[in-house]
Amino acid sequence: MYLAVAARGFRRYASYRAATAAGVFTNTVFGLILVYTYLALWDERPDLGGYDQAQAVTYVWLGQCLFAALALQGGGVEFELMERIRTGEIAVDLYRPADLQLWWLASDLGRAAFQLLGRGVVPFLVGGLFFPTALPSRFDAWAWFAVALALAALVSFGIRYLVALSVFWLLDGTGVNQAMMICGVFFSGMVLPLNAFPGGFGDVARALPWAAQLQVPADVLMGETGVAGACAFQAMWAVVLLAAGRLVQSAATRRVVVQGG
Template sequence: MRVHCAVYARGLRRYSTYRAAAVAGILTNSVFGVINAMVLLALFAARPEINGYDAADAVTQVYVAQALIAPLAIMGPALELSERIRTGAVGTDLLRPVSLLGWWLAQDLGRATFDLLFRSVPTFAVGALLFTLALPGDALRWALTLLSFALATVVGFALRYLYSVVGFWLMDTRGVWAVMGPVGPVAAGMLLPLTLFPAPAAEVLRLLPWASMVQIPAEVLLGKDTLPGGSVYGGLLLQAGWAAVLLALAARLTTLAMRRVVVQGG
């Protein structure tokens, strides 16, 4: 545990050095948030309510999505593990006295913590200043929203780790990212709230792991009854379930990959 805490702190400290990039990211996310919000406001001006969402709900989800872009890295970049597998530098990683999965999880959580504090919060604050957002009125909902964001970060890491670890078999994961890069943001509800999709498609997409990164956290914040089980707790349970399943799958693939490395090493 001490090692993982040290790796977490290392990740946090490492990414805290990129302050200019953080400021640029806040500006970029805020501008794209304004553009997306204006498009949705025009849509809701013509139709005030769509599948339980009004204009304030939609704009709130826009800024949830923009705030979570950096912590989730849903649009990239890939974990450095991908390149280390391709070049063979992963061999050094395997000599460490901790699991490969645990090491990268701790490091990525450090990165995500920095992004959450110094990119997500300012970006969401800009949205709250420029638009009328549907914000919770009680501390419990805020606490549950933070828990949802944390689970979303773990789900996001697990997916990115899976995209990377297949490099032990494919050797180059750029093709995986070329496919999943466009799919992830759409299926997550980042580009467009899933509630605006036809109801059957939205119901299916909401149950997939990508929705646990944006759509579910947004609906937890909004307190929507469209969440699985019809409650905030149902949404959190779905997120926790996907986090556990994906991490278990990541651990299993890592074990199989280790055997492959030993065989290749002769």
């Protein structure tokens, strides 16, 4: 059943062809802007964050590849879930003979798979064709990257699911959405690699769950971290966030309150 839900999520987003094309164009343009910004920055600081220029360029294009797939700025199934909680349609979901969290996780993984293939691959290929990159040639590096990417998707969903469930109490998700967008972009490393953050602030940023979404997969791909420790870090946050989501879901669904009654 959950495979069918994931497939439905994939097909659903595949139907928005114009939006997908616009997303590919947007990610490519933003990638170009960031690449030239990074090149200028790395000219001044050649070893910033422990990366050389080729690694910095690779980091940029990987970020553009994963931006929509991991919903780093939001925009996954959590928006629909928030609206269903607000209107009370969540009651229909609770009556389904399926686990609420697994249902939405499956749907989000289907969405993520399409966004990766439909929106993320082209900008990544553009970057690889026109700029020097630091992509590995070994199969095992790509295999570990796939594992890190799957764990990143779980962490991403875990964060956004908790944010969505907050609407059971807040009844409106506008403010919490804005906070999620800011934290997602900044602490995932989309603006600047977290390895470049200084001192204790950098240590804290790299210990937060958002680091598991972009910084860790990037370091795994480029061989800048031990894969066992990196994947263990991601798995730890995935378990913590999904377990927290389970607990919050249990508390929230004991008494459903929606606007209007």
